[in-house]
Amino acid sequence: MSPQAKATPLRAALVGLGAISLVHIEKLMRLPGVQIAGLCDLEAPVVDAVCERYSLGGGFTDFDRMLAEARPDVVHVLTPPQSHRGLAVAALEAGAHVLVEKPIAPTREDYLAMREAAATTGLHLVENYNWRQAAVVRRALGLVRSGAIGEVVHVEVVFGGVLSGEGGPVRDRDVVHFSQALPGGVLQNFASHPVSIALAFTGPCEGVSTMRRCLDPAMGSEDELRALLAGERSSALASVTRHTEPPGFTLRVAGTGGSLEADLYNDRLYVARPGGGVTKVANGVRHGLNLLGGAATLFADTLTSRLDHFEGLENLLEGLYGAVSDGGEPPVSVAEIDAVNDVMFKIFSSEGQL
Amino acid sequence: MRALVTGAAGFLGSHLVEELLARGWQVDALVRPSRELPPDWRRRGVAGVPIDLRQPGERLAPVLAECDAVFHLAATTGGTWRSMFDTTVAATQGLLDTMRSSGWRGRLVHVSSFSVYGLNQVRARSTVDESTPLEPDPWRRDDYAWTKWLQERLVRELRDEGTVEVAIVRPGIIYGPGRAFQHQLGRELGANTLLLYGGLVTMRLNYVDNTASLLAECAENPRAAGEVFNAVDPEPLRQLQYARRWRDADPDNRRIVPFPLFALRLFGAALARAEGATDGAVSPPSFLDPYRLKPAYGDFRYDTSKAPRVLGWWPPVSREQALDLTFAEAGP
Numbered sequence: 275m276s277p278q279a280k281a282t283p284l285r286a287a288l289v290g291l292g293a294i295s296l297v298h299i300e301k302l303m304r305l306p307g308v309q310i311a312g313l314c315d316l317e318a319p320v321v322d323a324v325c326e327r328y329s330l331g332g333g334f335t336d337f338d339r340m341l342a343e344a345r346p347d348v349v350h351v352l353t354p355p356q357s358h359r360g361l362a363v364a365a366l367e368a369g370a371h372v373l374v375e376k377p378i379a380p381t382r383e384d385y386l387a388m389r390e391a392a393a394t395t396g397l398h399l400v401e402n403y404n405w406r407q408a409a410v411v412r413r414a415l416g417l418v419r420s421g422a423i424g425e426v427v428h429v430e431v432v433f434g435g436v437l438s439g440e441g442g443p444v445r446d447r448d449v450v451h452f453s454q455a456l457p458g459g460v461l462q463n464f465a466s467h468p469v470s471i472a473l474a475f476t477g478p479c480e481g482v483s484t485m486r487r488c489l490d491p492a493m494g495s496e497d498e499l500r501a502l503l504a505g506e507r508s509s510a511l512a513s514v515t516r517h518t519e520p521p522g523f524t525l526r527v528a529g530t531g532g533s534l535e536a537d538l539y540n541d542r543l544y545v546a547r548p549g550g551g552v553t554k555v556a557n558g559v560r561h562g563l564n565l566l567g568g569a570a571t572l573f574a575d576t577l578t579s580r581l582d583h584f585e586g587l588e589n590l591l592e593g594l595y596g597a598v599s600d601g602g603e604p605p606v607s608v609a610e611i612d613a614v615n616d617v618m619f620k621i622f623s624s625e626g627q628l
Numbered sequence: 629m630r631a632l633v634t635g636a637a638g639f640l641g642s643h644l645v646e647e648l649l650a651r652g653w654q655v656d657a658l659v660r661p662s663r664e665l666p667p668d669w670r671r672r673g674v675a676g677v678p679i680d681l682r683q684p685g686e687r688l689a690p691v692l693a694e695c696d697a698v699f700h701l702a703a704t705t706g707g708t709w710r711s712m713f714d715t716t717v718a719a720t721q722g723l724l725d726t727m728r729s730s731g732w733r734g735r736l737v738h739v740s741s742f743s744v745y746g747l748n749q750v751r752a753r754s755t756v757d758e759s760t761p762l763e764p765d766p767w768r769r770d771d772y773a774w775t776k777w778l779q780e781r782l783v784r785e786l787r788d789e790g791t792v793e794v795a796i797v798r799p800g801i802i803y804g805p806g807r808a809f810q811h812q813l814g815r816e817l818g819a820n821t822l823l824l825y826g827g828l829v830t831m832r833l834n835y836v837d838n839t840a841s842l843l844a845e846c847a848e849n850p851r852a853a854g855e856v857f858n859a860v861d862p863e864p865l866r867q868l869q870y871a872r873r874w875r876d877a878d879p880d881n882r883r884i885v886p887f888p889l890f891a892l893r894l895f896g897a898a899l900a901r902a903e904g905a906t907d908g909a910v911s912p913p914s915f916l917d918p919y920r921l922k923p924a925y926g927d928f929r930y931d932t933s934k935a936p937r938v939l940g941w942w943p944p945v946s947r948e949q950a951l952d953l954t955f956a957e958a959g960p
Contacts, residue, residue, distance in 0.1 A: 293708035
């Protein structure tokens, strides 16, 4: 049953009114059958300003009070990762399902405590892999699962040019950004995107080799990551790079019966068929047409604001609130979160470092 | 007389410090701890106050206690909405709360922005002055307009409490040496090409030393207390006139590419209409959003008479001098 079919709307509450919070609010406001019942941040002025902007009541600076008074069905934990464990466990114990921004936790210990609380309470704990839920990635996964490129042999996901330009608050030398204080620094704030996508194509990962390095000492932490993931019969290279230009987010999946490439920022997908001779020429022609069509679509989408880099969050919220409403499965399973975080904690430990 | 200048390391801040020194003020320059004060300032007695207003701690109150006036310029134009909020709004809240809790009784001269005005609610070619209504939906403009609007509201609340004398200055577009290109012209295509939106729009230009002079005057002149002043230079200049000065500073390399403003407006209006019809599936991008286009490129007249009338003050730098000074350094 979709949330809108219920007579009583589901109650959403958000804690942590940082940069991403307005995206969550705007997506929730477009979701039928959902009501924003509480917004919480330690800073009262920001709570007041956001409530005023969206004509919302239910502003809080005390999280426990919000849980008690707003009685949320779902809590979005959008604070720095160092505080996720305490907030998520409290929300689960108060009877709310929990959506947590990535990275779900700075350490494996924190993650396991949250997972345990979810298992004990029987409530959903979902980490936001919004790019994994983007329509173009879903289309690519659908093609692969339908056998369009045969068996997957290798996957490459490049999240490129993150924090390009000045780097915004991450480069602030006076107030340390939360990501600089993560065990894996700034990279840990981004890596779950390519890792979650790579694992969706390779399946469970049996080993990780990692290269992390810093090309810009002024960044304050490592800013280049390559993680080689070994699946049972396939491999993946998940990359986060700060220094490549222009910024882009690309996926390539090579299989025994063809290959596929997707441009996540521009919502473009291309499949190359196997074979030489005429097929090779046909592939070239189709790729050219795909690029031309993509350029035209990109132009039109830019002028009409149709490209939405948070469309994946919309898909994820629709799935999560639908699952809460009808008791079904959430769009991100516990097994998927386990798999992604197992790789994440290996990447940001000394294990397997090249 | 001693002044504390927040945002002293910025473009306007550094000119204000010079203006205050010339007027005989002792200056405390509040800068983020990571910023260096110019060595020249130290030699001339400017005291550096390394405090980040987002986390001022206990060190701000003793500095305030020594000052007769505070010039509040600190704000930011970039970053995420939350980093802009923290730097522009929360930092101001902290400063004003310290003034309240320490019982400070000096004069606060606050640098606001023209973006607080509700220019979408003003007819084209009508006159904008200090009585023009404020923006009813600042979040529809952009994060800068929203945070500057929130910031000024905090300052007006302090003014209305009556314990601190407050003067508010709303500058137009501040220009000067090192800041010649202005977004009210259009868009930069590379370093040397200007895509000029229209050409006939009257710009709300304000030469940086004129802004600095008005700010200093607001601290010194008793009649400024409780008042709001727009800072727009009195001799109007249209986009094309300014653009030509910009081009003529380096005519071999710079070029102007005109783009019809009405085309932007028409397309933006059509997309805004489509937004309603498609339940938001299609909407204008920010550069075509009519709610942003009109404040940026609307053709308004600017009444610049209040500061001369109330304060007996006149901008010290004429339009021609200001243009010469601005474009001299960019010569071929």
